[in-house]
Amino acid sequence: MNRTRALLAPLGWVLLLVPVLTAVFGPLVAGPTRSVGDSLSPPGPGHPLGTDELGRDVLALVLRGGTSIVSMAGAALLLSYLVGVPLALLVAGGRRRWADRLVLRLLDFLLALPGLLVLLVLAATGWRGTTTLVLATAALQLPAVVRIARAAALAPETSTAMEAMTMQGESRARIRLGYLGRSVLGPVVVDAASRLNLVLYLMASANFLGLGLASSATDWAVLIELNRDALFIQPWAVTVPALMLVSLCTGVNLVVDRRLSERGTVRR
Template identity: 35%
Template sequence: MKPTVLAALVVLAVIGVVDWPTEAVDFADRLAPPSSAHPLGTDQLGRDVLARVLGGVRYSLGLGLLALAVAVAVGTASGLASGWWPRHPLARGTQALVDVLVALPALLVGLVVAAVLGSGLTAALFAIVATGWAPFARQAHRLTVAVRGEDWVLAATALGAGPARVLGHHVLPAVASPLLASVAARFAGTVLTLAGLSFLGLGVQPPTPEWGAMLAEGRTYVFVAPWLVVAPAAALVASTVALGWIAQTRRTCCATR
């Protein structure tokens, strides 16, 4: 990974842990345009938009990373199990479910799950995990099937290693690199899904400074104070483009090894 990318990730991590004054209200300074005091202006309650955009890193990227981590864990575990025992009825059922979920748009499935569970952070995270685990399960299944017949796997089995040890100590390290190569690309999709759910009122709720929720709040004032929409939209676009570039860099590095 290039030093500039690593530096950018460190900066984002620092931004995410700082306690920004996102809820400081000043009714005397409502809908103020960008100025030296407020570089990105203020919102309808007089809150500093820059502080809220920076505070949104913790929610838009932090919660997205949390949901992605759970999705990766669930998908990898189910893919390893179904790839090791491909003829088991449960494995076949899992792969059939994966085929259905992969064929459907993630946001559509997320909308259905969030609508059933209700709005809120927990429902949004569950919806993202419910849609995000399937691609990792399919990839882990395919990779496990490909390596389960390799000599080193057969040797470990012949020496008496149980399935859990073979999968954890031999198969998982072999399939981890291709799985990690797709995490950054999925991360961008996860951030967009979370923002979409929040924008539609099914995800993170105001006044939490999540970028999708900020877009939903700011659209009412788009002609009066366009910075309320431009600022979170720019942060969302910049982060997803950067994550896509990181994913492409990761794929290139894996391909050249």
């Protein structure tokens, strides 16, 4: 078991850093993404990964295509936690139980809405583009984020400590945003790692359906959709961007699991 963990630790970092570094530094070294040859050409001189449906160099597209999907997914995920966690801390276990119930009922309504249906409705009414996609994705994650943080904040040991701090005269803001914030950090980090998969899936699906970025965009998800019919003709145009997305999700989960495991071992 220890040997397996020792192997998974560097593997997780490799899987995480490859797509992240590609997204950050790839555009600096990528070649032109305009049409430079015949469509769906196999790998060859000048095109190590061949060309895509539009005759563009696949390697250049992969190097440039991570910036948009990584930045949009990161922004949506960060926004959902920046709003959801403070909201959960403020309403969880407070004296105003009606506020807690009201927030949960409103979020339950949002939770019942299918994510892709919401994006389809927005697109049909003219709300398209990256900003709309980021805000809509963040809003769709908000109910689950609030429930995760609220459940962690209502743990028995947390409630006991809060009562003691209240009797000592600590301010409400210090108790809820300070002590409770640290208490829910572990569950929130674990949830964020797994939720990244959902966010990437939703954004990739939106791009597949043409609800996000334009079909000519150099985005990994768009590249998969654009070239999926040519999977057996020019597989590199589909498999390489798909592997980048899989690597990102797997790497995040492995790294977070490893860090939390080490943290728990140190505490014990």
